[in-house]
Amino acid sequence: GNSVTQMEGPVTLSEEAFLTINCTYTATGYPSLFWYVQYPGEGLQLLLKATKADDKGSNKGFEATYRKETTSFHLEKGSVQVSDSAVYFCALPSRNNDMRFGAGTRLTVKP
């Protein structure tokens, strides 16, 4: 079945550093891919999505490109802020209609 493997954390960066969180997927066909963010004490919220190969999703300075050649959907941001400190999850729907999430990557940004 479909699955995602996400870079393990935690990740600690200084403000304005470049961020990459790796996500690779295994899928039949080309399902939509998602990145969700969970701020402390809150539920998950959609950060960005891509619905087909070569699509680039972007939001709040974050980007991720749906790459079928490398089966990857890495999350990037050029200059992180303290307010980006959160847990980030890669996700995709499986063929059985359930949703598969990565283990989550905790990001801490220090001033």
Add this chain to the structure above:
Amino acid sequence: EAQVTQNPRYLITVTGKKLTVTCSQNMNHEYMSWYRQDPGLGLRQIYYSMNVEVTDKGDVPEGYKVSRKEKRNFPLILESPSPNQTSLYFCASSLTQHQPQHFGDGTRLSIL
């Protein structure tokens, strides 16, 4: 305001005492699901529902029940809770399983 509402937000209870966590959405979404979040394991899906009266098991359904009698509600039932069900639970909904999900704020359950 579009939202997914879970209740209660926090609950401490004892082994074997039946409990229900309610979930309601006001977006007319067809797809709803329940997840548990545990350290190091990320989110694991417990049950999901494609529409009214249609439910299916996710990755970790043992010890849980759900029902979908109305489109807006999707309660999670623990008939005989055990300590290994201590976790943070999230309800979510979306138009379909291929659309982004809206999550509730979570329910922290402690089973003693």
